[in-house]
Amino acid sequence: MKEIISIELYKVFRRPRTYIAFGAIAALIMVIQFGLKMDGQSYAGFLMKDINDTLTVDGNVLNGYLICYILLQLLLVHVPLLVALIAADMISGEANLGTLRLLFTTPYSRTQWVIGKFVAASIYTIVLLIWLAFLALFVSMWIFGTDDLFLMKSNYVVLIQEKDVLWRYVGAFVFASFSLLTVTSLGFLMSSIANNSIGPIVGTMSAIVFFTILSTLNIPLFSIIKPYLFTTHMNNWKEFFDIKVDENNEAIYGTILNIAKIKTSLIVLTLHIILFVTASVIITKRKDILS
Protein backbone atom coordinates (compact mmCIF):
# COMPACT_ATOMS: atom_id res chain seq x y z
CA MET A 1 0.00 0.00 0.00
CA LYS A 2 2.81 2.44 0.81
CA GLU A 3 4.12 2.03 -2.75
CA ILE A 4 0.75 3.11 -4.13
CA ILE A 5 0.62 6.11 -1.82
CA SER A 6 4.16 7.21 -2.67
CA ILE A 7 3.51 6.83 -6.41
CA GLU A 8 0.24 8.72 -6.21
CA LEU A 9 1.84 11.52 -4.21
CA TYR A 10 4.68 11.67 -6.72
CA LYS A 11 2.18 12.05 -9.56
CA VAL A 12 0.08 14.62 -7.68
CA PHE A 13 3.08 16.83 -6.93
CA ARG A 14 4.53 16.50 -10.45
CA ARG A 15 1.37 17.85 -12.03
CA PRO A 16 1.28 21.60 -12.70
CA ARG A 17 -2.43 21.68 -11.79
CA THR A 18 -1.59 20.84 -8.19
CA TYR A 19 0.09 24.17 -7.64
CA ILE A 20 -2.89 26.21 -8.83
CA ALA A 21 -4.52 25.76 -5.42
CA PHE A 22 -1.33 26.71 -3.54
CA GLY A 23 -0.89 29.77 -5.75
CA ALA A 24 -4.55 30.80 -5.47
CA ILE A 25 -4.52 30.59 -1.67
CA ALA A 26 -1.26 32.54 -1.44
CA ALA A 27 -2.54 35.24 -3.79
CA LEU A 28 -5.88 35.61 -1.97
CA ILE A 29 -4.31 35.79 1.47
CA MET A 30 -1.63 38.23 0.41
CA VAL A 31 -4.18 40.53 -1.24
CA ILE A 32 -6.35 40.54 1.90
CA GLN A 33 -3.35 41.01 4.21
CA PHE A 34 -2.10 43.87 2.04
CA GLY A 35 -5.53 45.54 2.08
CA LEU A 36 -5.87 45.21 5.84
CA LYS A 37 -2.34 46.43 6.44
CA MET A 38 -2.96 49.50 4.32
CA ASP A 39 -6.46 50.35 5.49
CA GLY A 40 -7.12 48.05 8.44
CA GLN A 41 -8.11 50.70 10.95
CA SER A 42 -11.05 51.83 8.80
CA TYR A 43 -12.11 48.20 8.51
CA ALA A 44 -11.87 47.72 12.29
CA GLY A 45 -13.82 50.92 12.83
CA PHE A 46 -16.54 49.69 10.50
CA LEU A 47 -16.74 46.36 12.34
CA MET A 48 -17.05 48.02 15.73
CA LYS A 49 -19.32 50.93 14.79
CA ASP A 50 -22.30 49.42 16.67
CA ILE A 51 -20.48 49.07 19.98
CA ASN A 52 -18.30 52.15 19.95
CA ASP A 53 -20.85 54.04 22.08
CA THR A 54 -21.00 51.42 24.81
CA LEU A 55 -17.57 49.81 24.82
CA THR A 56 -14.03 51.06 24.69
CA VAL A 57 -11.53 48.63 23.24
CA ASP A 58 -7.83 49.26 23.77
CA GLY A 59 -4.80 47.54 22.31
CA ASN A 60 -4.06 46.02 18.93
CA VAL A 61 -7.53 44.90 17.81
CA LEU A 62 -6.46 44.24 14.25
CA ASN A 63 -3.85 41.70 15.24
CA GLY A 64 -2.71 38.52 13.53
CA TYR A 65 -5.27 36.37 15.33
CA LEU A 66 -8.18 38.47 14.10
CA ILE A 67 -6.75 38.62 10.58
CA CYS A 68 -6.50 34.83 10.58
CA TYR A 69 -10.12 34.53 11.74
CA ILE A 70 -11.26 36.88 8.97
CA LEU A 71 -9.22 34.95 6.41
CA LEU A 72 -10.58 31.59 7.53
CA GLN A 73 -14.16 32.86 7.37
CA LEU A 74 -13.55 33.94 3.79
CA LEU A 75 -11.36 31.08 2.59
CA LEU A 76 -12.72 27.94 4.19
CA VAL A 77 -15.78 28.35 1.97
CA HIS A 78 -13.66 28.45 -1.17
CA VAL A 79 -10.81 26.06 -0.37
CA PRO A 80 -13.13 23.04 -0.86
CA LEU A 81 -13.44 24.09 -4.49
CA LEU A 82 -9.65 23.98 -4.82
CA VAL A 83 -9.53 20.59 -3.11
CA ALA A 84 -12.10 19.28 -5.59
CA LEU A 85 -9.76 20.22 -8.43
CA ILE A 86 -7.40 17.41 -7.44
CA ALA A 87 -9.58 14.94 -5.53
CA ALA A 88 -12.28 14.74 -8.18
CA ASP A 89 -9.65 13.99 -10.80
CA MET A 90 -7.86 11.17 -8.99
CA ILE A 91 -9.71 8.25 -10.63
CA SER A 92 -11.65 9.82 -13.49
CA GLY A 93 -8.57 11.72 -14.67
CA GLU A 94 -6.71 8.41 -15.02
CA ALA A 95 -9.72 6.85 -16.74
CA ASN A 96 -9.75 9.76 -19.17
CA LEU A 97 -6.01 9.53 -19.75
CA GLY A 98 -6.24 5.75 -20.17
CA THR A 99 -3.64 5.09 -17.46
CA LEU A 100 -6.19 3.42 -15.18
CA ARG A 101 -5.66 0.30 -17.32
CA LEU A 102 -1.96 0.34 -16.51
CA LEU A 103 -2.61 0.71 -12.78
CA PHE A 104 -5.31 -1.94 -12.61
CA THR A 105 -3.12 -4.53 -14.31
CA THR A 106 -0.52 -4.29 -11.53
CA PRO A 107 -0.53 -6.81 -8.67
CA TYR A 108 -2.67 -4.62 -6.41
CA SER A 109 -6.41 -4.88 -5.96
CA ARG A 110 -8.73 -2.08 -6.96
CA THR A 111 -9.61 -1.58 -3.31
CA GLN A 112 -5.93 -0.96 -2.57
CA TRP A 113 -5.72 1.50 -5.44
CA VAL A 114 -8.80 3.44 -4.37
CA ILE A 115 -7.71 3.62 -0.74
CA GLY A 116 -4.12 4.47 -1.73
CA LYS A 117 -5.34 7.23 -4.02
CA PHE A 118 -7.66 8.55 -1.33
CA VAL A 119 -4.83 8.66 1.19
CA ALA A 120 -2.67 10.54 -1.34
CA ALA A 121 -5.49 13.01 -2.05
CA SER A 122 -5.99 13.43 1.70
CA ILE A 123 -2.29 14.17 2.20
CA TYR A 124 -2.52 16.77 -0.55
CA THR A 125 -5.54 18.30 1.23
CA ILE A 126 -3.72 18.39 4.56
CA VAL A 127 -0.63 19.94 2.97
CA LEU A 128 -2.88 22.59 1.39
CA LEU A 129 -4.43 23.28 4.79
CA ILE A 130 -1.00 23.57 6.42
CA TRP A 131 -0.05 26.05 3.70
CA LEU A 132 -3.24 27.98 4.44
CA ALA A 133 -2.51 27.88 8.18
CA PHE A 134 1.04 29.07 7.66
CA LEU A 135 0.01 32.03 5.53
CA ALA A 136 -3.20 32.95 7.34
CA LEU A 137 -2.00 32.51 10.91
CA PHE A 138 1.75 32.70 11.20
CA VAL A 139 2.39 35.25 8.45
CA SER A 140 -0.48 37.37 9.82
CA MET A 141 0.99 37.13 13.34
CA TRP A 142 4.31 38.29 11.90
CA ILE A 143 2.82 41.18 9.93
CA PHE A 144 0.13 42.37 12.38
CA GLY A 145 1.51 41.21 15.74
CA THR A 146 -0.51 39.52 18.47
CA ASP A 147 -2.91 40.60 21.19
CA ASP A 148 -6.22 39.42 22.66
CA LEU A 149 -8.72 38.19 20.08
CA PHE A 150 -11.78 40.38 19.90
CA LEU A 151 -14.62 38.84 17.86
CA MET A 152 -17.96 40.37 16.93
CA LYS A 153 -20.67 37.70 16.92
CA SER A 154 -24.25 38.36 15.76
CA ASN A 155 -25.55 39.59 19.12
CA TYR A 156 -22.56 39.49 21.47
CA VAL A 157 -18.83 40.00 21.50
CA VAL A 158 -16.15 37.54 22.52
CA LEU A 159 -12.82 38.53 24.01
CA ILE A 160 -10.26 35.75 24.24
CA GLN A 161 -6.96 36.34 26.00
CA GLU A 162 -3.89 36.24 23.79
CA LYS A 163 -2.43 33.20 25.55
CA ASP A 164 -5.78 31.36 25.13
CA VAL A 165 -5.94 31.73 21.34
CA LEU A 166 -3.29 29.59 19.66
CA TRP A 167 -4.60 26.19 20.78
CA ARG A 168 -8.04 27.19 19.48
CA TYR A 169 -6.53 27.70 16.04
CA VAL A 170 -4.89 24.30 16.27
CA GLY A 171 -8.33 22.85 17.07
CA ALA A 172 -9.95 24.87 14.30
CA PHE A 173 -7.44 23.67 11.73
CA VAL A 174 -7.81 20.05 12.82
CA PHE A 175 -11.57 20.46 12.52
CA ALA A 176 -11.14 22.11 9.10
CA SER A 177 -9.08 19.11 7.99
CA PHE A 178 -12.15 16.90 8.63
CA SER A 179 -14.30 19.32 6.63
CA LEU A 180 -11.88 19.32 3.73
CA LEU A 181 -11.40 15.55 3.86
CA THR A 182 -15.17 15.22 3.51
CA VAL A 183 -14.91 17.28 0.34
CA THR A 184 -11.96 15.13 -0.77
CA SER A 185 -14.02 11.96 -0.28
CA LEU A 186 -17.01 13.47 -2.09
CA GLY A 187 -14.76 14.43 -5.00
CA PHE A 188 -13.41 10.93 -4.91
CA LEU A 189 -16.87 9.42 -5.12
CA MET A 190 -17.71 11.60 -8.12
CA SER A 191 -14.38 10.62 -9.64
CA SER A 192 -15.16 6.91 -9.35
CA ILE A 193 -18.44 7.33 -11.24
CA ALA A 194 -17.21 9.29 -14.25
CA ASN A 195 -14.66 8.66 -16.98
CA ASN A 196 -13.67 12.27 -17.60
CA SER A 197 -12.01 14.96 -15.51
CA ILE A 198 -14.38 17.90 -15.83
CA GLY A 199 -17.64 16.19 -14.81
CA PRO A 200 -16.54 15.13 -11.31
CA ILE A 201 -14.84 18.47 -10.58
CA VAL A 202 -17.95 20.43 -11.60
CA GLY A 203 -20.16 17.82 -9.88
CA THR A 204 -18.29 18.14 -6.58
CA MET A 205 -18.36 21.92 -6.69
CA SER A 206 -22.08 21.88 -7.56
CA ALA A 207 -22.83 19.45 -4.71
CA ILE A 208 -21.01 21.70 -2.21
CA VAL A 209 -22.88 24.79 -3.43
CA PHE A 210 -26.23 22.94 -3.48
CA PHE A 211 -25.89 21.49 0.02
CA THR A 212 -24.49 24.75 1.41
CA ILE A 213 -27.63 26.52 0.19
CA LEU A 214 -29.81 23.84 1.82
CA SER A 215 -27.81 24.18 5.05
CA THR A 216 -28.23 27.94 5.22
CA LEU A 217 -31.87 28.19 4.13
CA ASN A 218 -34.22 28.64 7.06
CA ILE A 219 -37.11 26.70 5.61
CA PRO A 220 -38.80 24.20 8.00
CA LEU A 221 -38.91 21.49 5.34
CA PHE A 222 -35.12 21.51 5.01
CA SER A 223 -34.58 21.73 8.76
CA ILE A 224 -35.30 18.01 9.03
CA ILE A 225 -32.36 17.08 6.80
CA LYS A 226 -29.98 19.86 7.82
CA PRO A 227 -28.38 17.98 10.74
CA TYR A 228 -27.38 15.19 8.34
CA LEU A 229 -25.82 17.39 5.66
CA PHE A 230 -22.03 17.65 5.77
CA THR A 231 -22.24 21.30 4.72
CA THR A 232 -24.15 22.10 7.93
CA HIS A 233 -21.15 20.97 9.94
CA MET A 234 -18.25 22.16 7.80
CA ASN A 235 -18.13 25.63 9.29
CA ASN A 236 -18.30 24.59 12.92
CA TRP A 237 -14.60 25.28 13.41
CA LYS A 238 -15.90 28.64 14.67
CA GLU A 239 -17.15 26.87 17.80
CA PHE A 240 -13.55 26.84 19.02
CA PHE A 241 -13.85 30.62 19.37
CA ASP A 242 -17.00 30.64 21.50
CA ILE A 243 -16.03 30.64 25.15
CA LYS A 244 -17.86 29.87 28.39
CA VAL A 245 -18.51 32.75 30.78
CA ASP A 246 -18.88 32.86 34.55
CA GLU A 247 -21.69 34.48 36.57
CA ASN A 248 -20.03 37.91 36.03
CA ASN A 249 -20.16 37.32 32.29
CA GLU A 250 -16.38 37.03 32.14
CA ALA A 251 -14.69 34.55 29.85
CA ILE A 252 -13.44 31.35 31.47
CA TYR A 253 -9.92 30.66 30.30
CA GLY A 254 -9.40 27.50 28.21
CA THR A 255 -13.09 26.62 27.74
CA ILE A 256 -15.30 26.00 24.72
CA LEU A 257 -18.97 26.95 24.96
CA ASN A 258 -20.41 24.08 22.97
CA ILE A 259 -17.95 21.22 22.73
CA ALA A 260 -20.79 18.75 22.07
CA LYS A 261 -21.55 20.57 18.82
CA ILE A 262 -17.95 20.10 17.70
CA LYS A 263 -18.05 16.40 18.58
CA THR A 264 -21.34 15.89 16.73
CA SER A 265 -19.98 17.67 13.68
CA LEU A 266 -16.80 15.58 13.69
CA ILE A 267 -18.87 12.38 13.89
CA VAL A 268 -21.15 13.46 11.02
CA LEU A 269 -18.18 14.47 8.87
CA THR A 270 -16.32 11.22 9.63
CA LEU A 271 -19.39 9.17 8.73
CA HIS A 272 -19.64 11.05 5.44
CA ILE A 273 -15.98 10.33 4.69
CA ILE A 274 -16.46 6.61 5.40
CA LEU A 275 -19.65 6.50 3.34
CA PHE A 276 -18.14 8.30 0.33
CA VAL A 277 -14.92 6.25 0.31
CA THR A 278 -16.77 2.94 0.75
CA ALA A 279 -19.08 3.85 -2.12
CA SER A 280 -16.03 4.75 -4.25
CA VAL A 281 -14.44 1.36 -3.54
CA ILE A 282 -17.63 -0.55 -4.40
CA ILE A 283 -18.21 1.41 -7.62
CA THR A 284 -14.58 1.06 -8.76
CA LYS A 285 -14.49 -2.65 -7.97
CA ARG A 286 -17.60 -3.32 -10.04
CA LYS A 287 -16.55 -1.13 -12.93
CA ASP A 288 -15.47 -2.54 -16.31
CA ILE A 289 -12.44 -0.61 -17.51
CA LEU A 290 -13.39 0.07 -21.11
CA SER A 291 -11.71 3.43 -21.66
Next chain:
Amino acid sequence: MAVIQVQDLSKHFGTLKAVDQLSFSVNAGEVFGFLGQNGSGKSTTIRMLLSLIHPTSGHIELFGKSMEANRNVILEEVGAIIERPDLYPYLTAREHLQLFAKLRSKQINAARINETLSKVGLLERSKDKVQTFSLGMKQRLGIAIALVHNPSLIILDEPTNGLDPQGISDIRNLIKQLAQQEGKTVLVSSHLLSEIEQMATQIMIIHKGQKIAEGPIQKLLDPNKMVVQVKTTNDAQTLQVILSGSFSNYLLQRTDGIHLRMPDDEIPLLNASLVNAGVGLISVETRNSLEDYFLQVTSNSN
Protein backbone atom coordinates in the same frame (compact mmCIF):
# COMPACT_ATOMS: atom_id res chain seq x y z
CA MET B 1 2.15 -26.63 -19.81
CA ALA B 2 -0.69 -24.18 -20.45
CA VAL B 3 0.14 -20.68 -19.27
CA ILE B 4 -3.28 -19.39 -20.28
CA GLN B 5 -6.35 -21.61 -20.01
CA VAL B 6 -9.68 -20.06 -20.90
CA GLN B 7 -12.92 -22.01 -20.57
CA ASP B 8 -16.34 -20.97 -21.89
CA LEU B 9 -15.59 -17.29 -21.44
CA SER B 10 -18.44 -14.90 -22.21
CA LYS B 11 -19.00 -11.19 -21.87
CA HIS B 12 -22.33 -9.59 -22.65
CA PHE B 13 -22.95 -5.86 -22.79
CA GLY B 14 -26.74 -5.77 -22.58
CA THR B 15 -27.93 -7.85 -25.51
CA LEU B 16 -24.57 -7.70 -27.29
CA LYS B 17 -22.49 -10.85 -26.93
CA ALA B 18 -19.01 -9.33 -27.22
CA VAL B 19 -17.39 -12.67 -26.33
CA ASP B 20 -19.40 -15.86 -26.52
CA GLN B 21 -18.34 -19.17 -24.96
CA LEU B 22 -14.70 -18.75 -25.90
CA SER B 23 -12.24 -21.48 -24.92
CA PHE B 24 -8.55 -21.65 -25.74
CA SER B 25 -5.17 -22.31 -24.22
CA VAL B 26 -1.69 -20.90 -24.71
CA ASN B 27 1.34 -23.01 -23.89
CA ALA B 28 4.58 -21.82 -22.31
CA GLY B 29 7.09 -20.36 -24.75
CA GLU B 30 4.55 -19.83 -27.53
CA VAL B 31 3.95 -16.66 -29.49
CA PHE B 32 0.20 -16.82 -29.76
CA GLY B 33 -1.34 -14.66 -32.48
CA PHE B 34 -4.82 -13.49 -31.52
CA LEU B 35 -6.68 -12.32 -34.60
CA GLY B 36 -10.07 -10.93 -35.43
CA GLN B 37 -11.74 -8.06 -37.20
CA ASN B 38 -12.50 -4.78 -35.42
CA GLY B 39 -15.19 -5.43 -32.84
CA SER B 40 -14.68 -9.18 -32.94
CA GLY B 41 -14.06 -9.33 -29.17
CA LYS B 42 -10.23 -9.44 -29.06
CA SER B 43 -9.75 -6.48 -26.76
CA THR B 44 -12.64 -7.54 -24.54
CA THR B 45 -11.03 -10.98 -24.17
CA ILE B 46 -7.63 -9.46 -23.40
CA ARG B 47 -9.19 -7.12 -20.83
CA MET B 48 -10.87 -10.09 -19.19
CA LEU B 49 -7.51 -11.91 -19.08
CA LEU B 50 -6.11 -8.90 -17.23
CA SER B 51 -9.15 -8.54 -14.96
CA LEU B 52 -10.02 -5.12 -16.34
CA ILE B 53 -13.44 -6.40 -17.38
CA HIS B 54 -15.53 -8.79 -15.33
CA PRO B 55 -16.63 -11.83 -17.38
CA THR B 56 -20.34 -12.57 -17.59
CA SER B 57 -19.47 -16.26 -17.29
CA GLY B 58 -16.59 -18.65 -17.82
CA HIS B 59 -13.26 -19.35 -16.20
CA ILE B 60 -9.75 -17.97 -16.67
CA GLU B 61 -6.63 -19.70 -15.40
CA LEU B 62 -3.14 -18.22 -15.74
CA PHE B 63 -0.11 -20.27 -14.70
CA GLY B 64 -2.53 -22.97 -13.53
CA LYS B 65 -4.22 -20.64 -11.03
CA SER B 66 -7.71 -19.22 -11.14
CA MET B 67 -7.61 -15.54 -12.02
CA GLU B 68 -10.56 -14.81 -9.77
CA ALA B 69 -8.88 -16.18 -6.64
CA ASN B 70 -5.23 -15.35 -7.37
CA ARG B 71 -5.35 -12.12 -9.32
CA ASN B 72 -2.51 -10.28 -7.56
CA VAL B 73 -0.13 -13.25 -7.53
CA ILE B 74 -0.78 -13.89 -11.22
CA LEU B 75 -0.33 -10.27 -12.29
CA GLU B 76 3.17 -10.23 -10.74
CA GLU B 77 4.19 -12.40 -13.69
CA VAL B 78 2.25 -10.58 -16.41
CA GLY B 79 3.25 -7.59 -18.51
CA ALA B 80 0.71 -6.00 -20.80
CA ILE B 81 0.04 -3.23 -23.24
CA ILE B 82 -3.57 -2.63 -24.15
CA GLU B 83 -4.43 -0.92 -27.43
CA ARG B 84 -3.14 2.63 -26.98
CA PRO B 85 0.03 3.67 -25.16
CA ASP B 86 -1.66 5.83 -22.51
CA LEU B 87 0.93 7.43 -20.26
CA TYR B 88 1.45 10.42 -17.98
CA PRO B 89 2.46 13.37 -20.19
CA TYR B 90 4.16 15.23 -17.34
CA LEU B 91 6.52 12.34 -16.45
CA THR B 92 9.67 11.22 -18.26
CA ALA B 93 10.20 7.76 -19.76
CA ARG B 94 12.54 6.83 -16.92
CA GLU B 95 10.10 8.04 -14.28
CA HIS B 96 7.43 5.81 -15.82
CA LEU B 97 9.62 2.75 -15.48
CA GLN B 98 10.73 3.71 -11.98
CA LEU B 99 7.13 4.13 -10.83
CA PHE B 100 5.91 0.87 -12.32
CA ALA B 101 8.99 -0.97 -11.06
CA LYS B 102 8.02 0.09 -7.53
CA LEU B 103 4.74 -1.76 -7.92
CA ARG B 104 6.45 -5.13 -8.32
CA SER B 105 7.70 -7.30 -5.53
CA LYS B 106 10.84 -8.10 -7.56
CA GLN B 107 13.84 -5.86 -7.02
CA ILE B 108 14.25 -3.81 -10.19
CA ASN B 109 17.43 -1.76 -10.22
CA ALA B 110 18.62 1.10 -12.41
CA ALA B 111 20.57 -1.30 -14.62
CA ARG B 112 17.40 -3.27 -15.44
CA ILE B 113 15.58 -0.01 -16.24
CA ASN B 114 18.41 1.03 -18.55
CA GLU B 115 18.43 -2.40 -20.18
CA THR B 116 14.67 -2.22 -20.82
CA LEU B 117 14.87 1.32 -22.19
CA SER B 118 17.69 0.21 -24.44
CA LYS B 119 15.69 -2.81 -25.61
CA VAL B 120 12.93 -0.56 -26.96
CA GLY B 121 15.33 2.10 -28.23
CA LEU B 122 14.46 4.84 -25.75
CA LEU B 123 17.59 5.06 -23.64
CA GLU B 124 18.70 8.35 -25.20
CA ARG B 125 15.29 9.95 -24.65
CA SER B 126 14.79 8.56 -21.15
CA LYS B 127 14.92 11.99 -19.48
CA ASP B 128 12.39 13.59 -21.83
CA LYS B 129 8.81 14.10 -20.79
CA VAL B 130 6.30 11.86 -22.54
CA GLN B 131 4.40 14.89 -23.84
CA THR B 132 7.27 15.40 -26.32
CA PHE B 133 7.05 11.79 -27.61
CA SER B 134 5.61 10.64 -30.93
CA LEU B 135 2.94 7.91 -30.96
CA GLY B 136 5.58 5.34 -31.88
CA MET B 137 7.81 6.36 -28.98
CA LYS B 138 4.88 6.16 -26.58
CA GLN B 139 4.15 2.68 -27.91
CA ARG B 140 7.77 1.66 -27.26
CA LEU B 141 7.55 3.04 -23.73
CA GLY B 142 4.31 1.12 -23.19
CA ILE B 143 6.14 -2.05 -24.21
CA ALA B 144 9.04 -1.15 -21.88
CA ILE B 145 6.58 -0.83 -18.95
CA ALA B 146 5.23 -4.27 -19.84
CA LEU B 147 8.74 -5.74 -19.84
CA VAL B 148 10.56 -3.94 -17.03
CA HIS B 149 9.70 -6.51 -14.34
CA ASN B 150 10.77 -9.40 -16.55
CA PRO B 151 7.36 -11.13 -16.65
CA SER B 152 6.79 -14.72 -17.77
CA LEU B 153 3.67 -13.84 -19.75
CA ILE B 154 3.47 -10.84 -22.03
CA ILE B 155 0.12 -9.73 -23.43
CA LEU B 156 0.39 -7.23 -26.25
CA ASP B 157 -2.75 -5.75 -27.76
CA GLU B 158 -1.86 -4.04 -31.03
CA PRO B 159 1.80 -3.43 -30.03
CA THR B 160 2.78 -2.04 -33.42
CA ASN B 161 0.15 0.73 -33.47
CA GLY B 162 1.77 3.96 -34.58
CA LEU B 163 5.17 2.45 -35.29
CA ASP B 164 7.08 3.11 -38.49
CA PRO B 165 8.30 0.15 -40.60
CA GLN B 166 11.62 0.04 -38.73
CA GLY B 167 9.78 0.15 -35.40
CA ILE B 168 7.45 -2.67 -36.48
CA SER B 169 10.43 -4.76 -37.48
CA ASP B 170 12.20 -4.01 -34.17
CA ILE B 171 9.16 -5.02 -32.13
CA ARG B 172 8.71 -8.18 -34.19
CA ASN B 173 12.32 -9.15 -33.53
CA LEU B 174 11.95 -8.30 -29.86
CA ILE B 175 8.87 -10.52 -29.50
CA LYS B 176 10.67 -13.37 -31.28
CA GLN B 177 13.69 -12.91 -29.05
CA LEU B 178 11.57 -12.86 -25.88
CA ALA B 179 9.99 -16.18 -26.82
CA GLN B 180 12.97 -17.97 -28.37
CA GLN B 181 15.84 -16.78 -26.16
CA GLU B 182 14.14 -15.89 -22.89
CA GLY B 183 11.37 -18.50 -22.95
CA LYS B 184 8.56 -15.97 -22.46
CA THR B 185 5.01 -16.69 -23.45
CA VAL B 186 3.58 -13.95 -25.66
CA LEU B 187 -0.04 -13.38 -26.59
CA VAL B 188 -0.16 -10.77 -29.31
CA SER B 189 -3.09 -9.29 -31.15
CA SER B 190 -2.56 -7.24 -34.26
CA HIS B 191 -4.23 -6.10 -37.44
CA LEU B 192 -0.96 -6.59 -39.28
CA LEU B 193 -1.44 -10.19 -40.35
CA SER B 194 1.91 -10.37 -42.12
CA GLU B 195 3.59 -9.47 -38.81
CA ILE B 196 1.69 -12.14 -36.92
CA GLU B 197 2.55 -14.63 -39.67
CA GLN B 198 6.24 -13.88 -39.20
CA MET B 199 6.33 -14.22 -35.43
CA ALA B 200 3.45 -16.40 -34.19
CA THR B 201 3.74 -20.11 -33.62
CA GLN B 202 0.03 -20.54 -32.90
CA ILE B 203 -2.90 -18.44 -33.95
CA MET B 204 -6.53 -18.12 -33.04
CA ILE B 205 -9.12 -16.20 -35.02
CA ILE B 206 -12.30 -14.97 -33.40
CA HIS B 207 -15.29 -13.53 -35.15
CA LYS B 208 -18.32 -11.96 -33.49
CA GLY B 209 -17.04 -13.16 -30.14
CA GLN B 210 -16.65 -16.79 -31.19
CA LYS B 211 -13.60 -18.82 -32.10
CA ILE B 212 -13.57 -19.76 -35.78
CA ALA B 213 -10.04 -21.10 -36.18
CA GLU B 214 -7.15 -22.13 -33.98
CA GLY B 215 -3.94 -24.06 -34.42
CA PRO B 216 -0.27 -23.98 -35.35
CA ILE B 217 0.30 -21.52 -38.14
CA GLN B 218 2.06 -24.11 -40.36
CA LYS B 219 -0.89 -26.46 -40.08
CA LEU B 220 -3.51 -23.82 -40.83
CA LEU B 221 -1.56 -22.55 -43.81
CA ASP B 222 -1.40 -26.00 -45.43
CA PRO B 223 1.43 -25.76 -48.00
CA ASN B 224 -0.43 -28.22 -50.21
CA LYS B 225 -3.45 -25.94 -50.47
CA MET B 226 -2.71 -22.65 -52.14
CA VAL B 227 -4.92 -19.61 -52.48
CA VAL B 228 -5.24 -18.97 -56.20
CA GLN B 229 -6.34 -15.62 -57.60
CA VAL B 230 -7.59 -15.83 -61.16
CA LYS B 231 -7.64 -12.70 -63.31
CA THR B 232 -9.41 -13.00 -66.66
CA THR B 233 -11.08 -10.74 -69.21
CA ASN B 234 -14.52 -12.06 -68.26
CA ASP B 235 -15.31 -12.75 -64.59
CA ALA B 236 -18.84 -14.06 -65.24
CA GLN B 237 -17.62 -16.66 -67.75
CA THR B 238 -14.76 -17.62 -65.41
CA LEU B 239 -17.19 -18.23 -62.56
CA GLN B 240 -19.38 -20.29 -64.86
CA VAL B 241 -16.45 -22.56 -65.72
CA ILE B 242 -15.43 -22.92 -62.06
CA LEU B 243 -18.96 -23.63 -60.81
CA SER B 244 -19.76 -26.13 -63.52
CA GLY B 245 -16.56 -28.10 -63.01
CA SER B 246 -14.86 -29.89 -60.17
CA PHE B 247 -13.44 -26.64 -58.79
CA SER B 248 -16.67 -25.29 -57.30
CA ASN B 249 -15.80 -26.57 -53.82
CA TYR B 250 -12.59 -24.57 -53.85
CA LEU B 251 -14.20 -21.19 -54.56
CA LEU B 252 -13.77 -18.62 -51.79
CA GLN B 253 -16.41 -16.03 -51.01
CA ARG B 254 -14.37 -12.90 -51.43
CA THR B 255 -15.22 -9.52 -52.84
CA ASP B 256 -11.71 -8.61 -54.01
CA GLY B 257 -11.61 -10.86 -57.10
CA ILE B 258 -12.00 -14.56 -57.88
CA HIS B 259 -10.11 -16.67 -55.34
CA LEU B 260 -9.94 -20.44 -54.84
CA ARG B 261 -8.21 -22.48 -52.19
CA MET B 262 -7.09 -25.67 -53.89
CA PRO B 263 -4.36 -28.33 -54.00
CA ASP B 264 -1.42 -27.04 -55.99
CA ASP B 265 -1.40 -30.06 -58.31
CA GLU B 266 -4.88 -29.13 -59.61
CA ILE B 267 -3.87 -25.60 -60.65
CA PRO B 268 -2.75 -26.73 -64.17
CA LEU B 269 -6.18 -28.38 -64.64
CA LEU B 270 -7.95 -25.14 -63.74
CA ASN B 271 -5.73 -23.28 -66.12
CA ALA B 272 -6.50 -25.73 -68.93
CA SER B 273 -10.26 -25.63 -68.26
CA LEU B 274 -10.34 -21.85 -68.53
CA VAL B 275 -8.28 -21.83 -71.73
CA ASN B 276 -10.44 -24.60 -73.29
CA ALA B 277 -13.57 -22.59 -72.46
CA GLY B 278 -12.13 -19.64 -74.36
CA VAL B 279 -11.71 -17.38 -71.32
CA GLY B 280 -9.12 -14.64 -71.83
CA LEU B 281 -6.68 -15.52 -69.06
CA ILE B 282 -4.61 -12.62 -67.69
CA SER B 283 -2.93 -14.28 -64.71
CA VAL B 284 -3.15 -17.11 -62.18
CA GLU B 285 -1.46 -16.04 -58.94
CA THR B 286 -0.80 -18.44 -56.12
CA ARG B 287 -0.40 -17.35 -52.49
CA ASN B 288 -0.46 -19.02 -49.13
CA SER B 289 -0.59 -16.14 -46.64
CA LEU B 290 -2.23 -15.70 -43.30
CA GLU B 291 -4.13 -12.77 -44.75
CA ASP B 292 -5.77 -15.04 -47.33
CA TYR B 293 -6.56 -17.60 -44.68
CA PHE B 294 -7.99 -14.93 -42.37
CA LEU B 295 -10.19 -13.47 -45.11
CA GLN B 296 -11.33 -16.95 -46.06
CA VAL B 297 -12.42 -18.04 -42.59
CA THR B 298 -13.98 -14.72 -41.61
CA SER B 299 -15.95 -14.46 -44.85
CA ASN B 300 -17.09 -18.06 -44.48
CA SER B 301 -18.32 -17.20 -40.98
CA ASN B 302 -20.30 -14.26 -42.34
